[in-house]
Amino acid sequence: MATQVRPASEDQAEFLAQLIGEGLLLESGVPGVYGHGAAFEDARSRLDERLSAEAASRGAERLRFPPVLPRRQLESSGYLASFPHLAGTVYSFDGDERQAAAQSERAANHEDWGEFQEMTELTLMPAACYPVYPAIARRGPLPPGGVFVDAGGAWVFRHEPSHDPARRQIFHQHELVRIGEPEAVLQWRDEWAQRGLDLLLALGLDAALDNANDPFFGRRGRMLATNQRQDRLKLELLVPIAGPEPTALASFNHHRDHFGSTYGIELADGGVAHTACLGFGHERIVLALLRTHGLDPGAWPAAVREQLWR
């Protein structure tokens, strides 16, 4: 059974065709998976630097993680209960020469070669904050004031094939993570939501901050989504790109003690740490800039360029 590919709206299809025509994006043959041309990547890497500079100037520690996560961690995290449809797992071959030959022959004919593949100890990275929690927990109790980590513009995976150029299966999510006392964490989350809004407005984008919920799976998920909204655990910065609805360019998430309990992260004076993370979607922000200011970043308004090409 093949996962259904979400269609694009007329606006989205036209925008994607323009992006490919201008060499900003490169088609791979799979919906939601693209290469970046030089101009797209230049804007994206400037944004990456800008976000890391904002974090560094406020004391963030820079950590970086690969695009895979230990399977055991995904299993323990609860992710598969909430987002089973978005997770990706890594399989590989561990057979003999005869099996290798059969696998290779079937694959070359584009026939099913799944019987030769087995689950490994790895999954794709669902969100760049996941590896941060155990890394901090391993250090022992938090220092007074807690920690602030910049996990950078990391590749994350969501299995949701779509022809909307703003809905990728794999993209850079720039995540900042705060771990500490409950009040400090909540205040940090709210300050960064305002800072993110200010940045997007300074970039000339028609941004609005709104209450939101994660795309939880199934009926149980609808209840989780309702609770999340009621408790204002997720805020999003919404900007119209192409198509009828605005797109979330960044999200600001409060986890209370969920990850602190899961990974045993202790406050300096005892007690379970609270956590919050926020994620800026690099590609979506660049797409919003291209849609708003035109397909040639060199011709964007000077005030916008000054925000990134400093």
Added chain:
Amino acid sequence: MATQVRPASEDQAEFLAQLIGEGLLLESGVPGVYGHGAAFEDARSRLDERLSAEAASRGAERLRFPPVLPRRQLESSGYLASFPHLAGTVYSFDGDERQAAAQSERAANHEDWGEFQEMTELTLMPAACYPVYPAIARRGPLPPGGVFVDAGGAWVFRHEPSHDPARRQIFHQHELVRIGEPEAVLQWRDEWAQRGLDLLLALGLDAALDNANDPFFGRRGRMLATNQRQDRLKLELLVPIAGPEPTALASFNHHRDHFGSTYGIELADGGVAHTACLGFGHERIVLALLRTHGLDPGAWPAAVREQLWR
């Protein structure tokens, strides 16, 4: 059947413990998968910039690709015939609520949940040059002189779990790709092998250029390896890191018309293009620097630092 994990030599185990103790690498719980601390990542990103600057000054076009490749492309490429043991495939869930609940429960107990996962249209990226060939082929016949692409410090995957810190399952391979006339491509490969050697020597590393072969699978692979060596299709820059044998920090590969034929890349005046690619292993180069000059990059010799912190 779980893939066997290669043990580390005593030197390698000691070096890995030092890297983790100093916060340069962060353990994930899976051998060959690590996070990077700030000092490691600073050195790695300086190296990334230096390599891209060398390429840009010689006319390279900057393209960037995600850490996944369309499965169909892997199937057509011949990779599974040569390296079935190294490939990673991406699986996901496409079931209903009942299945999602069963999967989540089994996963939470660390039991087998593979029956709920199906092969997707994606695999992990085996080498960063793979997406370059179809992207260039799609443009039509090459311009006169061919093309030179900098695919950047891309994440690539090799399923070979090991406790040697220099043998990662996922790492940044900085790939440069040349596509054009046979003589021009071979000359470019050889010039870059010399340029790479000069760079590693300038970084104070005990580097040597040598003839090499890929880790082809099985008995057929031994024949392929012998042919590859005889025809000098693969050169490597070898540097001792930790342990008994020197490690390849970079490779310089000549494919003749293999990819040109596979993807139908035509020369400006007709005929099949030749291709070459070279890959610098970011993490291995940083490890060699740390092993050679000490675990504090701030205390490396000035002549070495000037090469990267310009």
